[in-house]
Amino acid sequence: MITIRRAERSDEDAIWEIFHAVVERGDTYAFPSDMSRRDALALWMAPTVHTYVACDETSIVGTYIIRANQPGRGSHVANAAFMVAPSAQGRGAGRRMGEHCLAEARRLGFTSMQFNFVVSTNESAVALWKKLGFDIIGTVPAAFNHPTRGLVDAYVMYRPL
Amino acid sequence: MITIRRAERSDEDAIWEIFHAVVERGDTYAFPSDMSRRDALALWMAPTVHTYVACDETSIVGTYIIRANQPGRGSHVANAAFMVAPSAQGRGAGRRMGEHCLAEARRLGFTSMQFNFVVSTNESAVALWKKLGFDIIGTVPAAFNHPTRGLVDAYVMYRPL
Numbered sequence: 001m002i003t004i005r006r007a008e009r010s011d012e013d014a015i016w017e018i019f020h021a022v023v024e025r026g027d028t029y030a031f032p033s034d035m036s037r038r039d040a041l042a043l044w045m046a047p048t049v050h051t052y053v054a055c056d057e058t059s060i061v062g063t064y065i066i067r068a069n070q071p072g073r074g075s076h077v078a079n080a081a082f083m084v085a086p087s088a089q090g091r092g093a094g095r096r097m098g099e100h101c102l103a104e105a106r107r108l109g110f111t112s113m114q115f116n117f118v119v120s121t122n123e124s125a126v127a128l129w130k131k132l133g134f135d136i137i138g139t140v141p142a143a144f145n146h147p148t149r150g151l152v153d154a155y156v157m158y159r160p161l
Numbered sequence: 162m163i164t165i166r167r168a169e170r171s172d173e174d175a176i177w178e179i180f181h182a183v184v185e186r187g188d189t190y191a192f193p194s195d196m197s198r199r200d201a202l203a204l205w206m207a208p209t210v211h212t213y214v215a216c217d218e219t220s221i222v223g224t225y226i227i228r229a230n231q232p233g234r235g236s237h238v239a240n241a242a243f244m245v246a247p248s249a250q251g252r253g254a255g256r257r258m259g260e261h262c263l264a265e266a267r268r269l270g271f272t273s274m275q276f277n278f279v280v281s282t283n284e285s286a287v288a289l290w291k292k293l294g295f296d297i298i299g300t301v302p303a304a305f306n307h308p309t310r311g312l313v314d315a316y317v318m319y320r321p322l
Contacts, residue, residue, distance in 0.1 A: 026234060029233075029234075030231035030232050030233045030234045030235030030236070031232055031233050031234075032232055032233035032234075033233065035232075035233075069304075070191035070278060070304070070305075071191055071192055071193055071196075072190075072191045072192050072193035072194065072196075073187060073190075073191045073192075073193075073305055073306040073307070073308075074191030074278065074304055074305055074306070074315070075191070076306065077301070077304050111303075112302070112303070112304075114301060114304070116277065117231060117235065137299045137300065137301065138298045138299020138300075138317045139298065139299075140238070140275060140298065140317070140319060141273070141319070141321070142272075142273070143230075143231070143235055143238050143273075143275070144231075144234055144235055145234040145235070145237065146234070147234075154235070156299045156301075156317055158301060158302070160302075
């Protein structure tokens with residue numbers, strides 16, 4: 001059973017552990033693999049960012065953020081990012097967070113959601129976002145330097161809310 | 162005759178004047194119209210950003226930046242942004258900066274360039290980028306709240322270097 005709630009300062013250790021594990025693998029996000037805890041939390045827990053955690057019975061298994069994809073005259077379009085602990089992959093936390101995120105983004109007043117940089121080889125993420133109503137609206141050629149596959153495309157994905 | 166050079170701290174007044182005038186018009190950038198000088202210069206003159214100014218015989222008539230569009234594993238793709246002083250529109254400063262920018266981005270080692278948010282109604286910019294080899298690779302529906310036209314699309318534009 002996975003529940004989702006707003007992140008608190010006391011979740012920082014768990015969030016950093018997931019963030020670091022995901023970024024260190026280097027196959028889904030462009031963040032530098034040596035990104036510091038301080039820089040990671042400054043980004044993930046920024047005052048302009050809505051941060052959530054997904055919990056099972058015993059621990060935090062995932063985290064996601066919602067924020068405006070652009071400031072000012074573009075701030076009605078949401079952006080989001082998701083991370084699942086490697087040990088919790090395949091147990092539905094990503095899907096639960098995705099559904100929760102769409103409802104939260106609507107509640108926060110956003111009218112659409114855009115992902116700027118979905119790594120094309122991240123097939124489970126691409127499939128999940130398609131299931132949740134996102135379309136690929138752009139492909140950036142060779143935009144991501146994958147640790148084993150080399151330069152691969154990144155997708156821009158979008159859906160109205 | 163327009164010349165282009167790296168920006169210096171002493172150019173901050175001129176850069177802010179152009180930035181503020183362009184953002185106040187509100188028809189090309191999503192930045193909030195009340196963005197402060199401090200926030201504007203923190204963004205435009207950030208340590209991770211390459212900042213340039215275009216000068217005519219007497220004054221600074223435009224400014225542009227080059228930066229990585231993503232960190233880490235996406236940092237080979239450049240992003241750029243351009244502003245021309247309203248009083249200097251139509252005198253070729255945009256085109257000169259665009260050409261200079263492509264050469265500089267190559268020199269800095271970037272292998273392609275991506276614009277994330279070209280307002281579709283900014284026809285002179287769209288036409289200029291097409292002339293300089295960019296393609297529209299994605300359209301984000303209703304992503305920009307134009308001050309007179311309401312919600313209009315934004316383009317993702319791209320070219321290899």
